Amino acid sequence: MSKKQSFLTKYIFSQDHKVVGVQYMILGLLMALVGGYLAYVFRYQLAYPNQSIPGYGVLEADKYNSAVTMHGTIMVFWVAMPILLSGFGNYLLPLMVGAKDMAFPKLNMLSFWVFFVSALTLISSFFVPEGAVGGGWTTYPPLMANPGFTGVGWGAPLWILAVALEFASMLMSGINFLTTTITMRAKGMTFFRMPLFVWMANVASLIFMFSVGPLIAGALMLLADQLFAVGFFLPEKGGDPLLFQHLFWFFGHPEVYVLLLPALGIVAEIITVFSRKSIFGYKMIIYSVLVAGVLSFLVWAHHQFVSGIDPRIAAPFGLTTILISVPFAITMFAYIASLWGGQVRFSTAMLFAISMIVEFLLGGVTGILNGATASDIYMHDTYFVVAHFHYTLFPIVFLTSFAGIYFWFPKIFGRFMNETWGKIHFWITAISANFVFLPLFFVGIAGNHRRIYDPSLFEHLKDFQYLHVISTIGLFVLIGAQVPFILNFFISMFKGKKATENPWEANTLEWQAPSPPGHGNFITDPVVHRWPYDYSLENTEKDWCPQTEAI
Amino acid sequence: MSSSSILNTNPTHEVEQTTCLNVPNHRWGMWWFLGGEVAVFGGILAVFILFRLRNPEWAQEAAHTLTWVGSVNTVILLTSSLTMILAHHFVTGGGAQGLTLEQRASKGALFILLTNLLGISFVSLKIYGYTHEWHAGYTPERSLFWGFYYFMTGLHALHLIAGLVANSVVWVNLMKKRNLQRVESVGIYWHFVDLVWIYLFPLLYLEVSSGG
Amino acid sequence: MKSVEHHSISFYITIWVILMVAIGASVYLGSIQHAHLATLLIFSVATVKAILVANYYMGLSHEPKYITLMLLVGVLFIGLLFVGLIPDIVYIYGK
Numbered sequence: 001m002s003k004k005q006s007f008l009t010k011y012i013f014s015q016d017h018k019v020v021g022v023q024y025m026i027l028g029l030l031m032a033l034v035g036g037y038l039a040y041v042f043r044y045q046l047a048y049p050n051q052s053i054p055g056y057g058v059l060e061a062d063k064y065n066s067a068v069t070m071h072g073t074i075m076v077f078w079v080a081m082p083i084l085l086s087g088f089g090n091y092l093l094p095l096m097v098g099a100k101d102m103a104f105p106k107l108n109m110l111s112f113w114v115f116f117v118s119a120l121t122l123i124s125s126f127f128v129p130e131g132a133v134g135g136g137w138t139t140y141p142p143l144m145a146n147p148g149f150t151g152v153g154w155g156a157p158l159w160i161l162a163v164a165l166e167f168a169s170m171l172m173s174g175i176n177f178l179t180t181t182i183t184m185r186a187k188g189m190t191f192f193r194m195p196l197f198v199w200m201a202n203v204a205s206l207i208f209m210f211s212v213g214p215l216i217a218g219a220l221m222l223l224a225d226q227l228f229a230v231g232f233f234l235p236e237k238g239g240d241p242l243l244f245q246h247l248f249w250f251f252g253h254p255e256v257y258v259l260l261l262p263a264l265g266i267v268a269e270i271i272t273v274f275s276r277k278s279i280f281g282y283k284m285i286i287y288s289v290l291v292a293g294v295l296s297f298l299v300w301a302h303h304q305f306v307s308g309i310d311p312r313i314a315a316p317f318g319l320t321t322i323l324i325s326v327p328f329a330i331t332m333f334a335y336i337a338s339l340w341g342g343q344v345r346f347s348t349a350m351l352f353a354i355s356m357i358v359e360f361l362l363g364g365v366t367g368i369l370n371g372a373t374a375s376d377i378y379m380h381d382t383y384f385v386v387a388h389f390h391y392t393l394f395p396i397v398f399l400t401s402f403a404g405i406y407f408w409f410p411k412i413f414g415r416f417m418n419e420t421w422g423k424i425h426f427w428i429t430a431i432s433a434n435f436v437f438l439p440l441f442f443v444g445i446a447g448n449h450r451r452i453y454d455p456s457l458f459e460h461l462k463d464f465q466y467l468h469v470i471s472t473i474g475l476f477v478l479i480g481a482q483v484p485f486i487l488n489f490f491i492s493m494f495k496g497k498k499a500t501e502n503p504w505e506a507n508t509l510e511w512q513a514p515s516p517p518g519h520g521n522f523i524t525d526p527v528v529h530r531w532p533y534d535y536s537l538e539n540t541e542k543d544w545c546p547q548t549e550a551i
Numbered sequence: 552m553s554s555s556s557i558l559n560t561n562p563t564h565e566v567e568q569t570t571c572l573n574v575p576n577h578r579w580g581m582w583w584f585l586g587g588e589v590a591v592f593g594g595i596l597a598v599f600i601l602f603r604l605r606n607p608e609w610a611q612e613a614a615h616t617l618t619w620v621g622s623v624n625t626v627i628l629l630t631s632s633l634t635m636i637l638a639h640h641f642v643t644g645g646g647a648q649g650l651t652l653e654q655r656a657s658k659g660a661l662f663i664l665l666t667n668l669l670g671i672s673f674v675s676l677k678i679y680g681y682t683h684e685w686h687a688g689y690t691p692e693r694s695l696f697w698g699f700y701y702f703m704t705g706l707h708a709l710h711l712i713a714g715l716v717a718n719s720v721v722w723v724n725l726m727k728k729r730n731l732q733r734v735e736s737v738g739i740y741w742h743f744v745d746l747v748w749i750y751l752f753p754l755l756y757l758e759v760s761s762g763g
Numbered sequence: 764m765k766s767v768e769h770h771s772i773s774f775y776i777t778i779w780v781i782l783m784v785a786i787g788a789s790v791y792l793g794s795i796q797h798a799h800l801a802t803l804l805i806f807s808v809a810t811v812k813a814i815l816v817a818n819y820y821m822g823l824s825h826e827p828k829y830i831t832l833m834l835l836v837g838v839l840f841i842g843l844l845f846v847g848l849i850p851d852i853v854y855i856y857g858k
Contacts, residue, residue: 213590237695243852272634583833589837625789638771
């Protein structure tokens with residue numbers, strides 16, 4: 001090392017894309033603990049209404065709203081985004097394209113610290129007078145536009161400020177991803193030799209970049225409504241609350257794909273390595289994702305079928321919603337076809353990746369019922385919708401992140417995580433998640449509105465209370481299953497089995513760098529000769545061939 | 552490499568200047584950033600135009616904005632774009648040929664300074680316009696048009712002030728003869744702020760009698 | 764691919780003169796009586812100004828066409844938002 005670095009510049013204010021990526025991941029996992037705790041609190045209330053909750057106390061109705069709102073906000077913006085896109089993206093993207101670092105390392109560091117401040121801002125809103133905002137994670141006006149309605153003087157503006165800072169941070173990451181991919185690829189790394197994860201992270205960044213603008217505008221207008229009572233979204237002042245819903249979902253729906261795409265990328269990398277087969281339909285997956293990226297801008301109003309939008313635009317949006325399942329169905333089939341006939345190695349990472357495909361399919365298929373206008377009018381705002389998006393987001397966010405962490409841990413820290421404990425973690429997590437979310441489908445069809453504080457107050461829901469209890473007990477198990485993961489993570493960091501540079505026999509460039517990669521990532525500048533998915537080769541000693549090996 | 556570290560880190564970060572299609576990193580980055588900004592201002596303009604179509608009576612409100620302030624500010628801002636492009640011209644553009652590093656930096660610094668002076672006059676005139684209109688009773692309380700007026704021009708002014716700060720940083724760089732390529736980045740941003748104003752001006756200051 | 768194209772000072776000043784004339788035209792058009800025609804003309808002039816600034820001051824004219832394309836895609840998506848909002852904000856159903 002040419003220059004001695006202090007602990008501070010090395011691990012805290014670091015410009016190294018690898019450290020920034022790990023910082024994002026760890027902060028995201030910490031926020032997941034907060035989000036999980038909130039879920040525990042309000043699920044307890046739903047299963048055992050009005051009892052004292054161990055570790056919290058009695059949950060009042062307004063605090064229930066805060067807990068639900070903050071759970072959604074944290075899980076989407078402070079767990080899913082940082083871990084999947086910024087965390088894995090920052091760590092892997094320069095390595096996978098064969099670059100020494102990001103194009104703008106200082107911007108990268110700034111991006112993390114803006115994100116850190118946004119997380120602090122959000123957490124601080126729990127402790128201001130009147131507590132955190134409880135208007136739902138979508139923060140619809142007029143409820144949110146007027147402090148007199150929410151009863152929250154400080155929480156609502158702090159929420160908007162935190163989200164705005166988070167968006168700024170993610171935009172900085174996106175600019176870095178796109179520029180790095182365009183200008184800093186290794187010699188021979190053509191666009192169609194890039195690993196799928198790189199494609200997915202870039203398309204996700206593009207979608208984010210084009211969709212978030214109107215919501216930044218809308219959020220600032222909402223802030224103006226809250227602080228100065230301007231009335232952009234207040235009907236009595238000539239404003240329109242529907243406008244905010246449109247601006248929110250114009251971003252909010254593409255955002256779903258901003259989370260899904262990096263997850264699909266991670267799963268693609270893992271299933272090819274562990275099924276020892278090349279990915280099925282590489283270009284077809286890329287084109288599907290590009291089509292889905294464009295379509296994702298055409299579906300937003302399906303969140304508003306019961307909001308009083310014009311029925312003449314509801315119908316086309318229902319149609320595009322059904323259409324957008326086609327490219328993702330193609331992608332899913334391609335993944336299943338990649339598994340077919342492979343010599344599958346069931347490592348923990350692979351198990352998580354397969355379970356992601358299985359559980360995500362259940363979420364995707366139930367989405368059809370929400371996308372069809374007619375059935376959505378019945379399902380809307382019930383627990384059916386809650387179950388649907390948890391079946392999509394839980395696999396995307398958690399199963400995929402776990403898969404990615406078990407898979408790249410040897411690269412990141414130079415040591416393996418314990419496989420036995422990993423498998424215990426996997427089986428309990430993957431099974432108990434179904435106990436949490438599956439009952440909610442039935443509760444929803446039975447007519448349980450998603451924002452009810454105490455279901456026992458409603459006669460028609462009394463018979464279904466046992467489903468809430470199952471769901472909550474499932475959540476206890478799910479949260480308990482994370483204890484071995486956390487211990488495994490920190491113990492393996494220091495005590496785990498040492499890893500070689502390419503322990504999984506994978507082809508992509510990051511496995512050609514040392515574990516962990518040092519100064520400038522690669523010892524010699526990599527030159528790429530082939531695509532990343534040359535597995536199950538015949539007539540060779542090994543069944544795989546890294547990208548750097550000449551033909 | 553020190554063996555004690557869990558994460559081996561890159562201490563120097565000397566990322567070389569790379570290009571693709573002859574466009575260097577800093578310009579790619581700036582264009583992606585502007586892609587995001589297009590969506591921000593595009594969204595605001597779209598929303599305003601929709602509300603303007605919904606409320607034809609806003610034409611009367613627009614008649615109360617100080618048209619001369621808007622017009623003079625348009626002239627100032629477009630002129631500042633000229634000084635900005637001239638700064639670029641002398642630092643890295645066509646005028647840089649045959650000049651020494653010192654000459655390029657000092658000419659660039661001069662034109663950046665002129666740009667900033669014009670930018671400051673824009674903001675000053677804007678503040679004059681705001682106070683004048685506010686005291687004449689044209690507050691957001693009066694109608695949502697004024698809410699949009701202050702919101703849109705205010706957000707634009709914040710972008711302009713951010714541009715002034717960036718220009719000042721680049722000016723200091725030029726005085727120290729460092730990072731000359733940054734003139735180009737701040738230039739592209741400055742022209743974009745200018746471009747947004749080109750649409751804000753007719754929308755807010757020039758509404759003809761029944762634009763709907 | 765040819766390297767960065769350089770314009771002369773007089774070229775930039777010519778653009779500036781055209782922009783100044785365009786501002787005068789916009790202000791004049793704001794005062795004429797025919798409202799629809801005036802609106803159309805004012806926004807046409809604004810678009811001409813925007814294209815001049817984008818092409819020659821921002822330098823889009825000698826950037827790769829992909830960059831213009833990328834920015835236009837952003838504008839297109841905003842256009843979609845605009846169209847999708849018309850029925851709910853402007854021509855409200857049943858009114």
